[in-house]
Amino acid sequence: MEQSQALAVVRSLANGVDPESGEVFPPDSAYQRPLVVRALYEAASALERMERFERRKLQMPPKTGEPWTEEEDRKLLAAFDAGRALRLLKYGRINA
Numbered sequence: 001m002e003q004s005q006a007l008a009v010v011r012s013l014a015n016g017v018d019p020e021s022g023e024v025f026p027p028d029s030a031y032q033r034p035l036v037v038r039a040l041y042e043a044a045s046a047l048e049r050m051e052r053f054e055r056r057k058l059q060m061p062p063k064t065g066e067p068w069t070e071e072e073d074r075k076l077l078a079a080f081d082a083g084r085a086l087r088l089l090k091y092g093r094i095n096a
Contacts, residue, residue: 003054007047014040 012019013031025031031040057064068076 003047003051007044007051010040010044010047014044 009019014037016025016029016032016037017023018025030036
């Protein structure tokens with residue numbers, strides 16, 4: 001199941017609606033209990049955060065957040081010592 005599908009199902013349940021039939025749950029349904037509704041809204045919020053993170057991650061340069069390899073570190077230091085480090089940095093990694 002895709003995250004967007006899961007989010008739609010959780011939102012529907014949180015709103016008291018059967019995601020498959022579109023029918024409103026009866027007032028005595030477990031899906032209408034305040035604790036359950038709050039938990040479902042928290043779950044929907046967590047899924048939304050995950051979706052935003054995934055979209056943002058797709059816009060980031062490759063290897064963002066990953067540690068530099070020893071080779072990349074060595075190249076960066078050599079370039080910095082030579083006074084040209086900034087020109088060699090590209091997308092968070094050495095472009096040599």
